[in-house]
Amino acid sequence: MLNIFDNLILGFQVATSWENILFCFIGVLIGTLIGVLPGIGPTTGIAILIPITFGMSATTAIITLAGIYYGAMYGGSTTSILINLPGESASVMTMLDGYQMAKKGRPGPALGMAALASFIAGTVAIVLLTLIAPPLASYAVSFGPPEYFALTFMGLTLVSALGGDKPLKAYISAVVGLMISCVGIDAISGVARFTMGSMSLLDGVGFIGMAIGLFAISEILVNIEEPIKQVFSDAKLGIRSLFPNLQDWKDSFGALWRGSLLGFFIGTLPGSGATLCSFIAYAVEKKLSAHPEKFGTGVIEGVAAPEGANNAAAGGAMVPLLTLGIPSGGATAVMLGALMIHGLRPGPMLFSTNPEFVWGLIASMYIGNVFLVILNMPLVGLWVKLLKVPYKVLMPLILTISATGIFATDNNVFDMWVMFFFGMVGYVMRKLDFPAAPMVLALVIGRLVEMSLRQSLTISHGDISIFFTRPISGVLTVVALLSLFSPLFRILWSRYKAPGKSLA
Amino acid sequence: MKKAEMITGIVLLVLSGLVIWGALQMPPSASFGPGAGFLPFWLGVLLTVLATILFVSAWKRPANDKEAEPVFPGKQALFAIASVLVGVAVYISLIDTLGYLVDTFLLIVFLMKVVEREKWPLTLTISVVTTGTLYVVFQVLLKITLPSSTFGF
Numbered sequence: 167m168l169n170i171f172d173n174l175i176l177g178f179q180v181a182t183s184w185e186n187i188l189f190c191f192i193g194v195l196i197g198t199l200i201g202v203l204p205g206i207g208p209t210t211g212i213a214i215l216i217p218i219t220f221g222m223s224a225t226t227a228i229i230t231l232a233g234i235y236y237g238a239m240y241g242g243s244t245t246s247i248l249i250n251l252p253g254e255s256a257s258v259m260t261m262l263d264g265y266q267m268a269k270k271g272r273p274g275p276a277l278g279m280a281a282l283a284s285f286i287a288g289t290v291a292i293v294l295l296t297l298i299a300p301p302l303a304s305y306a307v308s309f310g311p312p313e314y315f316a317l318t319f320m321g322l323t324l325v326s327a328l329g330g331d332k333p334l335k336a337y338i339s340a341v342v343g344l345m346i347s348c349v350g351i352d353a354i355s356g357v358a359r360f361t362m363g364s365m366s367l368l369d370g371v372g373f374i375g376m377a378i379g380l381f382a383i384s385e386i387l388v389n390i391e392e393p394i395k396q397v398f399s400d401a402k403l404g405i406r407s408l409f410p411n412l413q414d415w416k417d418s419f420g421a422l423w424r425g426s427l428l429g430f431f432i433g434t435l436p437g438s439g440a441t442l443c444s445f446i447a448y449a450v451e452k453k454l455s456a457h458p459e460k461f462g463t464g465v466i467e468g469v470a471a472p473e474g475a476n477n478a479a480a481g482g483a484m485v486p487l488l489t490l491g492i493p494s495g496g497a498t499a500v501m502l503g504a505l506m507i508h509g510l511r512p513g514p515m516l517f518s519t520n521p522e523f524v525w526g527l528i529a530s531m532y533i534g535n536v537f538l539v540i541l542n543m544p545l546v547g548l549w550v551k552l553l554k555v556p557y558k559v560l561m562p563l564i565l566t567i568s569a570t571g572i573f574a575t576d577n578n579v580f581d582m583w584v585m586f587f588f589g590m591v592g593y594v595m596r597k598l599d600f601p602a603a604p605m606v607l608a609l610v611i612g613r614l615v616e617m618s619l620r621q622s623l624t625i626s627h628g629d630i631s632i633f634f635t636r637p638i639s640g641v642l643t644v645v646a647l648l649s650l651f652s653p654l655f656r657i658l659w660s661r662y663k664a665p666g667k668s669l670a
Numbered sequence: 671m672k673k674a675e676m677i678t679g680i681v682l683l684v685l686s687g688l689v690i691w692g693a694l695q696m697p698p699s700a701s702f703g704p705g706a707g708f709l710p711f712w713l714g715v716l717l718t719v720l721a722t723i724l725f726v727s728a729w730k731r732p733a734n735d736k737e738a739e740p741v742f743p744g745k746q747a748l749f750a751i752a753s754v755l756v757g758v759a760v761y762i763s764l765i766d767t768l769g770y771l772v773d774t775f776l777l778i779v780f781l782m783k784v785v786e787r788e789k790w791p792l793t794l795t796i797s798v799v800t801t802g803t804l805y806v807v808f809q810v811l812l813k814i815t816l817p818s819s820t821f822g823f
Contacts, residue, residue: 221812334724338682341717345689348710357696357706360689390754390785391747558788559796562781565758566774570804573765574814582762590755597741598674616709624703 177525197237217571263468274407287474291481347612379588425474433482679725769819
């Protein structure tokens with residue numbers, strides 16, 4: 167316990183250097199902006215801004231990117247409440263009651279509660295992260311290759327099985343991602359694989375080019391096809407009108423702490439993501455409420471629960487990312503890629519080899535949350551005005567920032583073609599309902615998957631039982647297999663419950 | 671969606687065939703333990719299975735109205751998407767010849783004027799401001815050497 171306290175002090179020493187405070191602020195500012203603007207989500211935002219962080223130290227870079235991630239969770243609620251349009255997908259549930267509150271003339275308390283719930287839940291999540299991450303990391307330090315393979319395998323199957331309602335397509339996406347990670351020189355034998363004679367592919371397919379193509383470029387193409395509706399709000403928002411009254415607090419108290427805990431713990435599971443957490447928190451509140459029929463008509467608990475949950479989830483997602491090196495979804499997969507580019511090896515060793523990085527990042531999140539509540543309460547009117555920026559202006563902006571950033575990564579035009587190619591692939595995938603997150607995750611951890619798999623099989627002389635007989639890897643492998651086949655169980659269950667009906 | 675998924679299944683089967691073929695060409699491990707072709711080979715086998723499931727389940731699904739809805743948009747939207755893609759492809763091809771400043775300026779003008787049909791004053795303002803800001807951020811602040819033409823800009 168005392169140890170954690172010492173570490174936190176170290177963290178705050180790192181996080182309060184002028185440079186880190188400045189970039190933490192810039193990160194949460196950009197995050198809020200991305201959250202507010204429809205048509206650009208946190209994953210896209212992080213991906214296109216990675217190149218800008220190259221000149222920074224690894225700690226400053228990740229502080230900035232993490233700020234974008236949790237900042238977007240704040241900003242997304244603003245548009246949900248005022249114009250019934252989610253700024254990003256984790257704010258969908260906030261629309262139900264938030265927009266109704268705004269329609270009934272109470273946009274102020276809805277916005278204020280969204281910001282304060284985000285702040286409270288975000289802070290609860292960081293406290294939990296501070297307490298839970300170190301013991302988990304020290305436990306995971308003893309992991310050998312079989313444990314690592316089982317862990318990465320589990321991460322992939324969980325992200326695919328839980329990350330959407332099309333598990334088959336998610337598996338295909340993950341397998342193709344692993345294939346792409348095989349491109350380039352094999353790290354063990356030195357054989358060039360699938361390079362088709364291209365020098366540029368010897369190092370493998372560039373992660374940033376692929377992530378920006380799959381997330382940012384494909385998003386642009388979809389938005390061109392279905393132009394985003396521009397809706398304006400003429401709500402008058404004085405600072406005083408933003409504070410929820412005592413009755414609002416009483417109504418929201420339960421929703422706040424349940425949303426925080428649910429969001430954090432579900433958020434730590436790979437594949438869950440902030441969107442799922444906000445859905446579950448809203449459903450739980452509705453179930454426990456004395457007046458469930460009022461949900462959807464503008465009750466403040468309906469704003470506090472999902473907003474708290476999606477911010478707590480952003481903190482929860484940091485647990486597997488920092489302790490195990492396993493991202494929980496698209497946005498954290500992109501951050502993991504950024505960590506590797508900055509020369510950090512994510513995983514349990516991070517806590518002992520780079521304590522100033524880990525604790526600096528955690529401490530910066532406390533600071534970032536304070537910035538965010540300031541940015542979102544007094545300045546909410548400014549964000550609303552920003553909605554008037556038309557997508558026509560935004561589109562060329564996103565495209566040129568992406569292209570320039572990609573070039574800056576390696577001073578290499580080839581990476582721009584990688585972006586172009588995966589932009590088209592990503593567009594087709596969106597149209598056909600193939601999720602992109604498993605593919606990006608597979609590329610990021612693909613090398614680790616392959617190394618640990620081949621090392622394990624070398625240790626065991628090709629005996630596959632090594633993954634089952636060691637206790638930790640055994641448990642992880644079984645969880646992975648269960649989640650892998652969970653779609654099948656679901657199908658069997660629905661057959662059992664509804665005999666005679668054929669499967670749709 | 672039915673037809674689109676069947677085509678996707680076939681494309682993926684071809685891909686997995688190519689990957690398996692490529693994996694079999696790779697030299698076996700020099701020492702003991704699995705070699706370079708080990709993972710690609712089994713990924714190819716796995717993708718074959720998954721693609722077959724995708725194809726068969728799409729094929730067996732009854733054809734109703736929802737299935738018959740086209741997956742991809744109409745001609746007008748496809749044309750807009752294609753023009754953005756062509757614009758970006760031309761941009762990447764010409765960046766070493768025209769230099770970063772001119773090329774980026776022209777791309778934004780193309781996107782705003784031709785694709786979005788915006789008015790000239792706004793188009794030119796956004797093009798100049800965006801190009802200039804990006805140049806300052808990357809070339810001056812981050813000290814990255816952006817491509818320049820033979821004229822030096």
